[in-house]
Amino acid sequence: MKVLLAIFMALGCGAQERARAQAQMKTNSQGAPVFSAAGANEFSFDTGVLRGKLRAEGRSRGLSSVIYLPAGMRLDSSMGLFSHYRVFSAGKRYGTAAWDWPSEARLGSDGAVEARWPEAEGRPFELRARYRWAAPNILDLETTVLAKTNLPSFESFLASYFTADFTNSLVCASGSDGTRQLLAADKSYGAWLAFPRDDGAAAIIRDGRWGFEPNPVDWVVMPRLTRPLAVRRAPATGLTAVLMSPASDCFAVCTPQQSDPHDSLYLSLFGRGLKEGETASARARLLIAPKLSEAEILRQWRQFP
Numbered sequence: 528m529k530v531l532l533a534i535f536m537a538l539g540c541g542a543q544e545r546a547r548a549q550a551q552m553k554t555n556s557q558g559a560p561v562f563s564a565a566g567a568n569e570f571s572f573d574t575g576v577l578r579g580k581l582r583a584e585g586r587s588r589g590l591s592s593v594i595y596l597p598a599g600m601r602l603d604s605s606m607g608l609f610s611h612y613r614v615f616s617a618g619k620r621y622g623t624a625a626w627d628w629p630s631e632a633r634l635g636s637d638g639a640v641e642a643r644w645p646e647a648e649g650r651p652f653e654l655r656a657r658y659r660w661a662a663p664n665i666l667d668l669e670t671t672v673l674a675k676t677n678l679p680s681f682e683s684f685l686a687s688y689f690t691a692d693f694t695n696s697l698v699c700a701s702g703s704d705g706t707r708q709l710l711a712a713d714k715s716y717g718a719w720l721a722f723p724r725d726d727g728a729a730a731i732i733r734d735g736r737w738g739f740e741p742n743p744v745d746w747v748v749m750p751r752l753t754r755p756l757a758v759r760r761a762p763a764t765g766l767t768a769v770l771m772s773p774a775s776d777c778f779a780v781c782t783p784q785q786s787d788p789h790d791s792l793y794l795s796l797f798g799r800g801l802k803e804g805e806t807a808s809a810r811a812r813l814l815i816a817p818k819l820s821e822a823e824i825l826r827q828w829r830q831f832p
Contacts, residue, residue, distance in 0.1 A: 531790070540664060554638075565580065566585065568582055568642075575596065576597065577593060577602075578596055579603070582640070587610065588610050589607040590608040600692070602690060607688060609668050609672070609811065613682075615680075621649065628650070628653050630643060630644045640659075641655060651675040652672050652673060654670070661689070664816055668746050668811045668813070669808055669809070670810075672801065674726075674804065677800070677802055680731045680798065680799065682736070682797055682798055683809065684781075687759075689759045689768060690790065691790060692764070695761075695789055696711070696783070696784075698749075698782060699753050699780075699828075701751050701753055708724045709756075718747070718783065719750050719782075720747050721795075723751060724774070725778075727778075729748050733748070754756070755774060757769075757780045757782065759790070765775050767812065768815055770794060770813055771827070772811045778795050780793070781793040
């Protein structure tokens with residue numbers, strides 16, 4: 528009886544703590560949560576639902592130490608969530624990853640954070656990323672590139688790495704009967720799976736960029752995307768991470784087969800040629816919520832502005 532009472536008291540205290548956090552949550556003039564400065568080029572957040580860091584230690588690693596507060600559950604691993612990984616143009620890879628490039632970031636008056644990677648030798652473009660909270664459980668990211676030379680089939684490969692709880696990986700693609708569905712990344716398909724938007728997107732995936740070291744990948748080209756929409760789910764709790772992008776901004780969704788301990792998801796952004804002096808942007812959204820049905824996930828994508 529005493530054990531049960533202790534559990535109930537702990538649960539009650541947890542609920543009270545969440546209520547206090549939500550009451551003290553910082554918001555901007557639109558009522559959305561904001562980031563806070565936490566050091567040189569480093570930021571923190573506590574939305575009342577999610578708590579963690581952006582650019583921990585000033586490094587270009589996206590969101591890290593992310594806790595889903597209602598369950599006290601860690602979401603991220605490895606190189607974090609919504610971090611800019613490999614960057615390509617046709618048959619060319621720019622260094623190892625944007626993770627390693629010198630960058631700087633600033634906090635805007637609206638509570639959003641904008642990071643900037645300047646042009647450098649061997650990297651003829653400027654890259655910017657703007658992170659902002661649309662809701663306590665919804666993060667929006669806009670990635671912008673300014674081309675300093677012609678960049679054919681430009682790509683920014685956006686990476687998210689989850690904890691081992693998130694074993695289920697699904698992508699919105701055409702089923703064998705032609706229907707649209709969230710297709711599970713079953714190991715029977717192969718080790719590394721790429722879902723292209725169309726034939727042109729499949730050609731970009733195969734243009735040689737993925738053969739460059741380090742860590743080359745031999746993608747299995749899967750059925751066509753019906754929407755740039757993917758899911759990582761923790762079946763034990765039902766907690767669901769949804770990654771999405773407008774159809775014009777994302778040309779492929781990539782994932783390891785879902786029993787692979789990598790536990791990652793990727794959005795291939797842009798996928799088009801840029802002329803010298805041209806600026807282009809691509810948007811992505813991360814949604815965290817418990818026990819989302821497929822119908823609700825599709826509804827959330829349709830509501831992405």
